[in-house]
Amino acid sequence: MPIKNILVVDDSPTERYFTVDILTRAGYHVTTANNGEEGIAKARSERPDLILMDVVMPGLNGYQATRTLTRDESTSNIPVIVCTSKGQETDKIWGMRQGAVDYLVKPLNPEELLQRIAALA
Incomplete structure (x- = not known):
């Protein structure tokens, strides 16, 4: 399945701007959410x-x-990549156990981010 629409969930306006800029320059359509609750709502609606x-x-x-x-039937087919400053191995393991398909540590490397997204398509 080609990836065209990406939802960025991050409470930091700076991180959201940086990530959206990378993705839109690469041709993706991007929507954003400021927190987990809004992210879940937008994932379900969009x-x-x-x-x-x-x-x-x-x-x-x-x-x-x-x-x-990842446990909700209506959104379980949407892959999630965790993008966080939490870089300990235990953090990565926990993120993957929650259902994430990949885990990236901030600051994000634009090329690596785009490669990881392309690998999912």
């Missing part, structure tokens, strides 16, 4: 082809949001 999920956010964190999305 059905993106991919979700890039931050972890450290107020309210519902990225691990909880990823777990909710």
Whole structure:
């Protein structure tokens, strides 16, 4: 399945801007959410082809949001890549256990991000 629409879930305006810029320059259509709750709502309503999920956010964190999305029948087919500053091996393992298909540590490398997305298509 080609990836065209990507949902970026991140509470940092700077990180959202940086990620959206990378993705739009690469030709993707991007929508954003400011937190886990909004990310879940937008995933359910907009059905993106991919979700890039931050972890450290107020309210519902990225691990909880990823777990909710990957276990919900209506969104379980949408791949989630965790994109976070949490770079410990245990963080990565936990993120993958929540249902993420990949895990990237910030600061994001634009080329690596685009390669990981292309690998999913």
